[in-house]
Amino acid sequence: MSYWNVPERPLEPPEEKPVAHCDFCDGEIYEGEAVYRIDGELIHEDCLEDFARNYFSDRKEVMESESRARMCW
Numbered sequence: 271m272s273y274w275n276v277p278e279r280p281l282e283p284p285e286e287k288p289v290a291h292c293d294f295c296d297g298e299i300y301e302g303e304a305v306y307r308i309d310g311e312l313i314h315e316d317c318l319e320d321f322a323r324n325y326f327s328d329r330k331e332v333m334e335s336e337s338r339a340r341m342c343w
Contacts, residue, residue, distance in 0.1 A: 294321045 288298035
C-alpha cells in the first residue's frame with residue numbers, strides 16, 4: 271500500500287455518545303460521569319438538590335415552637 275492510498279484520519283476525535291439520560295432533567299449522561307440511582311432513576315449530581323426538593327415536597331411541613339404546642343390545654 272503506498273502513502274497515497276492510506277485513508278485520511280479525521281482531525282477531531284469521535285464525538286462521545288451518551289450512555290443514559292437523567293430522569294429528572296432528561297439531559298445526557300456520559301460514561302464516567304457521577305450520577306445517583308434513586309428508586310431506579312438516574313439523577314445527575316447537579317440535579318440532586320432540585321430532585322430531592324421535588325421528591326420530598328409532599329413531606330414538607332411548618333414547625334411550631336415546642337413551648338407553643340405545650341401551652342394548648
